[in-house]
Amino acid sequence: MPILTLKEAANKIMVALDKPDAAAALALAEQLQGRDCWMKVGMELFYAAGPSIVRDLKSRGFRVFLDLKMHDIPNTVRGGARSITRLGVDLFNVHGAGGVAMMYAAAEGVREAVEAGDAQHAPLVIAVTQLTSTSQIVLNKEIGITGQLEDAVVHYARLSREAGLQGVVASPLEVAAIKAACGTGFITVTPGIRPRGADVGDQSRITTPRDAVDGGTDYLVIGRPITASHNPAEALDNILKEMIEQ
Numbered sequence: 001m002p003i004l005t006l007k008e009a010a011n012k013i014m015v016a017l018d019k020p021d022a023a024a025a026l027a028l029a030e031q032l033q034g035r036d037c038w039m040k041v042g043m044e045l046f047y048a049a050g051p052s053i054v055r056d057l058k059s060r061g062f063r064v065f066l067d068l069k070m071h072d073i074p075n076t077v078r079g080g081a082r083s084i085t086r087l088g089v090d091l092f093n094v095h096g097a098g099g100v101a102m103m104y105a106a107a108e109g110v111r112e113a114v115e116a117g118d119a120q121h122a123p124l125v126i127a128v129t130q131l132t133s134t135s136q137i138v139l140n141k142e143i144g145i146t147g148q149l150e151d152a153v154v155h156y157a158r159l160s161r162e163a164g165l166q167g168v169v170a171s172p173l174e175v176a177a178i179k180a181a182c183g184t185g186f187i188t189v190t191p192g193i194r195p196r197g198a199d200v201g202d203q204s205r206i207t208t209p210r211d212a213v214d215g216g217t218d219y220l221v222i223g224r225p226i227t228a229s230h231n232p233a234e235a236l237d238n239i240l241k242e243m244i245e246q
C-alpha cells in the first residue's frame, strides 16, 4: 500500500456527527476544521436539525455525506434523491436491499435534479450492503439470509453497480472482495473502524484505521472514537498519524 500524505489520509475520513442538535454538531465540526475531512450527517442530526445543517457544514467548507439510507418504493426514492440533490450534499446512500429498480430510481432522481438546473453538482450515490453491526450469526439465524456474509455483501455490491451507483457501504473486511467483483474504481465507504483498545460498542465487523487503509478502502467512517473523546481533535490527529505511519 503506498504511504499516504496527511492531507490524503484526512480526505479519506468521514466523521459521523451523531449529535442531537445543530449547535452540538457545529461545535464539534469547528474543532475539526482545517483538517480536510468529510462530515457525515446521519438520522439523529438530520431529523433534529433539518436541511439547514447541510448548508451550515457546506458553508464551513466541509464535504457532506448524508447518511439517511433510503429504503422505499422506487418512485418515493426518486423524489427523495431529487430533494437531497438540491440540498447540495456530496454523497448520499440508499439500502441495497431495496433492489435494482429502487437504486436505479435514486440515480435517476439525481439526474433529474441536475438536468432541471436545481443543483450545481451531482452527488455520488452508494448503497448499504449489510450493516457493520450485523454479524454472520445474525445474518443467518435472525435475518434469514443463508451463506457467507461476505457473499451477501458482494451480491449487493454487484446489484448496486448494475443499477448505476458509484459504490457501497460495507465493512473494511469486505473491501478486497468488493473491489475484485466490481472494479477498483467502485467506491467503498467503510464504518466499523475502531482504533486498538477503543470500545467496540454495537459494531460487529471492525478493523483498525490502519488495517482499513492497508485493505484498500476509499473512505473510513468514524464516529464515537472521535466524537465521544474528551478531545476530538486530538483523537482525529492520532488516527491520522496511525494511517500515515511507515
Ligand SMILES: O=c1ccn([C@@H]2O[C@H](COP(=O)(O)O)[C@@H](O)[C@H]2O)c(=O)[nH]1
Binding pocket: 016, 018, 042, 128, 130, 131, 132, 133, 169, 170, 191, 192, 193, 201, 203, 221, 222, 223, 224, 225
Ligand atoms: O453499515 C453501517 C452503515 C452506517 N454506519 C454509520 O456509521 C457511523 C459509525 O459510527 P461509530 O460511532 O464509529 O460506530 C454511524 O453514524 C452509523 O450510523 C455504520 O456504522 N454501519
